[in-house]
Amino acid sequence: MGSLEGHLLPGIGFFLYSLYYSVLTSLALLREQKVLKHPMLLRKLWGHKLFWQVSYEALVKVLVPIFGIFGEFFYPLGLNRLQMIDWKDPRRPFVFKDNWQHATMFGFFVLSGVVDMVSQSRLAHWGVKLERAAEALAFYVVILLMATHIENKSSMEIRVHLLLMVPSFLLALVITVEIWVPNHPPLWILKCWLGLVFSNWMFQICEMYVPTTGQPWRSDSPTDHAFLTVFFCWYMALAAAMFITIYGLCSLWHYRYSSWKKTPGARYQRCRMESTGEELEKLRAETLAQDGVV
Structure with missing residues (x-):
């Protein structure tokens, strides 16, 4: 969906995931953990015993992209963009290019979530490496599809998507390094920061559909192009400030909780x-x- 809703859903999903991962990382650093542990769902959910032990992270990776795929093809309700080829045209052209590109991106994140579920329940030894490989693949797919997604777009749309590719590529690179260097705290922090940059920039793309100034962004204005890059730099600083704030709040909670657990004797x-x-x-x-x- 090349619209406000189409960018808002993945933006919210990535933002919540980045916040969740930042909290986990902050607590792991405060507790001096050597392994980043992800909370798992209860064995019994709504009175039913789960067949697999599933983490919240894996569940979000599966559910949010599925909603995104549904929206690409059937939103607004009543539309159907599931067709890939126009069979009525003798030339048999491909149709709904943008929707199929978005759905493919979402699909690889669903695949990453499924891999997480399988590895967490069945593959104890190779699980972490397999999870990171699937997650890195999803971001590499985003970069590959984004390279063609920006074709036939305005210069402003090209610029904003190129800037989105920067944290995407760096995230893919960091996650790739995690395959061979797992459980490395600096990589955890870098991943949190890049995730916050990525999700916040998705919100900036949403703002371009509903400008806060009331005036649309102008593709023919060098000033607008320049300020778009300036805002991206500000978003990088904002993401760093957000992670520091999250770490500070987690630090207060951690030491306060530790003091509560101390029993007099x-x-x-x-x-x-x-x-x-x-x-x-x-x-x-x-x-x-x-x-x-x-």
Whole structure:
């Protein structure tokens, strides 16, 4: 869907996923975890036992793109763009190019989610490498299709999609490195930042359909082109600030939660073997006073 709704859905999906991943990364760094653990769904959901142990991440990867695919072909309701070839035309031309490109992008993210589900439940040893490979493939597909997606577009649309390809390529590169260098905290942070840049820039594309100034972006204006690049740089700084904020909030929660878990009790104190009875009684009285016992 080359429209506001068509860019808003993946933008929201990527943004929520980036926030979720940023929280996981922040907590993992605070807890000094060596492995980034993803929360799993409960074994029983709505009273039914799940056949597979599924993570929230994998579920989102499958459900959100499926909604996107449905929207590409059947939104607004009543339309049907599922046709790929116009059989009524003797030349048999391909039709609905943009929709099929978007659906293909969504489809590879669905594939990534399915791979996550299978690997998390069946392939304990090779699971992580397989998950990262499928995720990297999805972003490489985005880049490949985006290269042809911008054909026959206005110069402004070409510019905004080229800028979107920058975080896409870097994300694909980082995830590819994770295949061979897993569980590396700097890569976790870089992935969070790039994900926030990618999702925030999707919102900027949405803004171009409904300009905040009330005036449309002009493809024939060098100034508009220049400011578009300026805004992209600002979005990179905004993404970094967002991750720092998330880390700070998680830090406050982590230390506050850790303090709640501490239970009061008698402190260990060394007692010399040659201590007299009076010294032992004095030490016992001090210990009771520390515990708040009168």
